[in-house]
Amino acid sequence: MPELLELEGLTTGYGEAVVIRDLSLTLGEGEALALLGRNGVGKTTLIDSVIGVTRRFAGSVRLAGVDLTAASPEKRAAAGIGWVPQERDIFRSLTVEENLTATARPGRWTLRGVYEMFPRLGERRANMGDQLSGGEQQMLAIGRALMLNPRILLLDEPTEGLAPIVIEQLLASIRRIIREEGMATIIVEQHAKKILGVTDRAVILDRGAIVHEAPSRALIEDPAPLELHLGVIAKQNQRSPAHAG
């Protein structure tokens, strides 16, 4: 059986600029992957390459064995690639419910299922998009992607700019979408620690290439690669009382 998502030798960028270099990556059915890396290393560009909005220099994109390399973003979405952009991009002049139904496609995810996953959206169903908090907007953006009934969900920094309590709630929902609903998911995240408890596996990008790949659990138990490639531990040590004098 083929992997759900197969990226092979992908080299992509914008205009003349190459950002992603000869990158190969697979994702299985129901698997959740954390895509980690410092600012500007190409995480969003890799997601953009899967949804089909970058320039491709080489390589291929396959979903469930179907070659989507030459497919338009619309065709890729129809084939099952669901995407939640970093900017959330909800329709501000539509209600929550209109946002959810505007682009919906039939399948397991219905309004009822989304409201069950995010009760707050049910409470706010008649509110306009521009009346929502940041956390509610993120829930709506995820709900809208689920209503397309994708085979794979791509989340670009879903916790960015949200308060810690909201992040906890959101991660609990994302965990349920992965564990209970078996949704194959790629989550872009700059702060590794937040997301490793939710994902099965992690890759770390640097300058458009994968520099480390490991089960999430291994990185929780031994975060040395995070320190090496993201500088995570170094920052924590600087703040620890033992180093304060």
Ligand SMILES: Nc1ncnc2c1ncn2[C@@H]1O[C@H](COP(=O)(O)OP(=O)(O)OP(=O)(O)O)[C@@H](O)[C@H]1O
């Ligand atoms: N639309 C674009 N046109 C040209 N270059 C771009 C474009 N978007 C991103 N880049 C460049 O591609 C490189 C990778 O950016 P990208 O946004 O993929 O990184 P990232 O890892 O997602 O970082 P961040 O966490 O800041 O979003 C950067 O050098 C950036 O300047």
